[in-house]
Amino acid sequence: MTVSKIAYVRTDEAPRMAPPVSETGAIGWIRQNLFDSVGNAIMTVIGIAMLALILPPTINWLFIDAVWTGTGRDACIVEGAGACWAFVHAKFGQFMYGRYPDPERWRVDLTGLLLIAGLVPAAIPRVPFKRETVLYLLVVFPIAGFILLTGGNLDLSGSFWIGLAIMAVLSLAITVLICRNAGIEPLSPLKVVAAIYAALALVFAVVSYDFGLRPVETQLxxxxxxxxxxxxxxxxxxxxxxxxxxxxxxxxxxxxxxxxxxxxxxxxxxxxxxxxxxxxxxxxxxxxxxxxxxxxxxxxxxxxxxxxxxxxxxxxxxxxxxxxxxxxxxxxxxxxxxxxxxxxxxxxxxxxxxxxxxxxxxxxxxxxxxxxxIGLFDLLGIVSLNFSDANWASPNTPATGFVFAAFVFWIFCFGMSRYSIYMERRLHRGHAR
Amino acid sequence: MTHKLIPIVLGAALGLTATAASAATLDDVKAKGFLQCGSNTGLAGFAAPDDKGEWTGLDVSMCRAIAAAIFDDANAVKFTPLTAKERFTALQTGEVDVLVRNTTWTMSRDTTLGLNFTGVNYYDGQGFMVRKSLGVSSALELSGASVCVQTGTTTELNLTDYFKANGMEYNPVVFEKLEEVNAAYDANRCDVYTTDASGLYSIRLQLTNPADHIVLPEIISKEPLGPAVRQGDDQWFNLVKWVHFAMLNAEELGVTSANVEEMKNSDNPNIRRLLGAEGAFGESIGLSNDWAARIIKHVGNYGEVFDKTVGPDTPLGIARGVNALWTKGGLQYAPPVR
Structure with missing residues (x-):
């Protein structure tokens, strides 16, 4: 029988200590992610130095020194001025609609709303009536958009309708011939062809109907x-x-x-x-x-x-x-x-x-x-076109315009990219790697 | 039959505009109810949009003047912005009725492209811009200077010729793109910037301190810019030509948009003939006799238009220079109305 010579034996568990400061919280994260090796540490320092060099002047230029209001170049040529947002503000309507006439711009807005009204239910998987939505997006919306944007009321001459009728008759005749040769009952293919031409005629009738909208040619x-x-x-x-x-x-x-x-x-x-x-x-x-x-x-x-x-x-x-x-x-x-x-x-x-x-x-x-x-002004085109307005020419105008255009493009491209990632995850459940 | 039907069917079906470009452009324009004018895709002072998106500028005013002469309405004009490469095709194919797009009148263009230049609405040419602090007042004092220039252009060749002809030395600082030249000059990498004079004025606006720079008076190349029309329609050619002449004559005779109505009662037979109070000069170009009065009323005379679009009081601040009337030592000279 031996009695333990150890003077002290701990019988209960020692209280847990908080992990060292260097391993948790912000410091721990920084150590693990930014300074976990010599190479990484050097890269971090260089990265921070670059940011410190680039960020303050960029923010200064974009926001702090920027000119937000003004009616012409005089506002933007002051000493030390940053981005000339007044230019974007004055030209915003043009950047969005081009030279689409002012009183008619609601038509563009309405077309955009119609598109969103179709796109949102189509893009969200839970919303029912997918078939109807797609039909709306691919048939109703293009026709409605065309009429709204151009004004519809196409001047389709008599010769156009005669041409369409001749083509319909020819197509029907060819269908009959092919069916005869192939020995198929021609009635159901004939119905399909007739339906296609009826649909075409309907579409042309709608776009040539006068809805009382002022025509806006694409030049504008x-x-x-x-x-x-x-x-x-x-x-x-x-x-x-x-x-x-x-x-x-x-x-x-x-x-x-x-x-x-x-x-x-x-x-x-x-x-x-x-x-x-x-x-x-x-x-x-x-x-x-x-x-x-x-x-x-x-x-x-x-x-x-x-x-x-x-x-x-x-x-x-x-x-x-x-x-x-x-x-x-x-x-x-x-x-x-x-x-x-x-x-x-x-x-x-x-x-x-x-x-x-x-x-x-x-x-x-x-x-x-x-x-x-080819002389059409898309967003970037109309932004650069407006650089030629002498009333707004200043050293900062072009840069401001380009930043604005880049931002708008980025919103759309980033949106598409995120939606595609979402769709991929949704469809990829079976064999995601 | 089919080869004619297809474009018609296609055209009608797809929302195209089919206009007949026959020989009598004036009749077509009158039938359409507006003038289709080929313009620039953006050039400060010549064709640029204002805050409302309306086209303004020296070339644009020329188009508006033609519309005013025909329709008594300076807004009866639609603009087709054309790039440098498209412009002649657009005119040849009848897409536009007249091309007013700072186009240089050269022999080859005049003789081989099937078009006619009707005159010169702006005498441009290569010039030099320097910093005021350099203390230079003439291009002949530029010996030994470093010159910023766009490479591969006629501008570069003209520069070489000019300095050689005057026995001067220079250091070319060449760049591929116009923006690079701007930046280099702004960053003081060269003493002199050379390109077409009208371009120098608009570039000056984009420099950090526009007021610190001057455009030297010497012009070392000829760039006469003018409207062009299709060959083979003399009536239309005459009309466009005389719209410009009417604006010049009006300036010479002191007729402005403000006083045109009183001037109709003037005793000066030159003014009376111009404004249609005497003779039937409008009829000879297929218009009404108050054609010139309409131009002046809606658009103004040449001097007014120049001052409004590119002149000294605009941001561009271009001096009249060679574009002054012949009576004031310039080159703008119009035959008399008689």
């Missing part, structure tokens, strides 16, 4: 309005067109494949600037005398075709990632080609390439600035 449009019109039309048109081209390029039908490949390689091979130049400088020379395409329309078509070629390759990337088994599964289920594509292949392929799609959209949004070179 500008600023954010043009940026958004070009970007949205480009995005909306390029997406389905791109999917079709991607499918065409992978098709086993030689003619479809060849046409798709030529289209994609042509449009990817030429710079957008060239496309716009061709549309504004060369195209008028080919057209018969006196026929003028609307400039904005030319740009819209060019941008949409250009973007669809890029979109096609992005979508094709997604299609290539789908294993062959998925196609075979679709066949085994007895689905037709289009059913298989629509229900099985595309949902998976598009989900895979969301980053690529959004990349293309953001690129397209920023490329809209190129319309400046």
């Amino acid at each position: 449009w500008g600023g954010l309005l043009v940026t958004l019109v070009v970007a949205i039309v480009g995005i909306v048109a390029s997406f389905p067109l791109g999917i079709l081209l991607a499918l065409g390029r992978r098709s086993k039908l030689p003619a479809v494949k060849l046409v798709s490949v030529i289209f994609i390689e042509f449009w990817r091979g030429v710079p957008l600037i060239t496309v716009l130049f061709m549309s504004s400088v060369m195209l008028p020379l080919f057209l018969p005398d006196g026929v003028n395409f609307d400039k904005l329309l030319r740009a819209l078509i060019g941008v949409a075709l250009f973007a669809s070629a890029y979109m096609a390759e992005v979508v094709r990337g997604g299609l290539q990632a789908i294993p062959k088994g998925q196609y075979e599964a679709a066949d085994a289920m007895g689905l037709s080609f289009w059913q298989g594509i629509g229900l099985i292949i595309m949902p998976q392929a598009l989900k895979l390439v969301i980053p690529g799609i959004v990349n293309t959209f953001i690129g397209l949004f920023k490329d809209t600035s190129l319309v400046l070179i």
Whole structure:
């Protein structure tokens, strides 16, 4: 029997001490994240030094020394003045609407509201009536927007209606011929063709109806309005067109494949600037005398075709990632080609390439600035146009205008980017890595 | 049939405007009810938007003057902003009726592009800007100076020629972009800035202290800027030409937008002929006889327009110089109305 010689044995647990100051709170965070190695410490010091160098003058220039009110350059040429926000304030209407006439600007606002009214329910997954919303966005909104922005009341001549009627009759006749040759009952295809022409006629009737709106020609449009019109039309048109081209390029039908490949390689091979130049400088020379395409329309078509070629390759990337088994599964289920594509292949392929799609959209949004070179004034164009107003010329005016334009572009691009990340997370539950 | 129908169908369907660009531009313009004017995509003093987005400037006023002569309304004009590359195509294809876009009148443009220049509404040319502190009052005192210039332009070639011809030395400081030249000059990297004189005045506004710089009087190249019309329509050519002459004659005879109504009762036969109180000069260009009176009433004479858009009291502060009337030692000279 031995008695412990240890004089003192602790029988209860020592009170816990707070962790050392250097390991918790702000100091701990700084140690762990900013100074955890020599390299990191050096980088931190350099980074802080850079910020200290850049931030104070930037903030000074942007806010503290900035000129917020004034009616002309005199306000902004004072000694030590910073950003000339008075310039942005005076020109704000132009930056948003271009030279769209003042009393008619509610129409642009209303169009924007209509768009938001469609986009918000479409973008939030919980809201029901998705099919109706998409129908509204793709059919009702474009027509309403077109009428609101241009004033509608297209002067469609009698020869136009006759032309449409002739085309309808021809199409119906061709349908009958094809059906006869193929030995199909022609009634249901005929109904489809007739319905398409009836819808077309309805659309043209609506846009040629006089709603009493003052016509506003696209020459007067500008600023954010043009940026958004070009970007949205480009995005909306390029997406389905791109999917079709991607499918065409992978098709086993030689003619479809060849046409798709030529289209994609042509449009990817030429710079957008060239496309716009061709549309504004060369195209008028080919057209018969006196026929003028609307400039904005030319740009819209060019941008949409250009973007669809890029979109096609992005979508094709997604299609290539789908294993062959998925196609075979679709066949085994007895689905037709289009059913298989629509229900099985595309949902998976598009989900895979969301980053690529959004990349293309953001690129397209920023490329809209190129319309400046054909004399259309998008947001950036109208900002730089106003630098030529001698009443506002000052050393700080251009920088202020560019900062403003950059900020507006950033809001839109950042918004698109965040939404795409949200969609990716939502759709990626199965196999997020 | 089809080849004609397709553009019509397409055009109508897609919201296009189809206007016939036949030979008689004046008839077309009258039928349309407005003048389609090719203008600049932004040049201080010549075509720039004001706070309301309305185009203002020397070139713009020329367009408004033509509209005033035809319609008695200076606002019956629509502007098509054109880039330097687009401008001639737009005129050739009939997209615009007249091109007033600070376009330099040169022989090749006049003879090979299918267009006619109707006159010179602004005599521009390459000039020099220096700091006042340099104490220089003439370009001939610039020997040994460092000169900021945009590379690859005719400006650079003119500069070399001028200094060589006058037996002077200089150090070129060349840049690719105009903005870089501005920044370099503002940062005192060179003593002299050279480009077209009208450009110098607008660049001066963007310098840190505009008042510290002067544009020297020497002009070392010829850049006559003027309106252009399509070839093959003499009536329209005459009309645009005489709108400018009417504005010059009005200034010479002292007719201004303020006194044009009283001047109609003047005893001076020159004034009476100009304002349509005597003779039928308007009819000869397809207009009413008070055509010139309309221009002066709505837009003003050449001097008024110059002072309002680019003159000494505007931010640009361009002196009349060679653009003064011939009676005041300038080059602006108009044939008489008789």
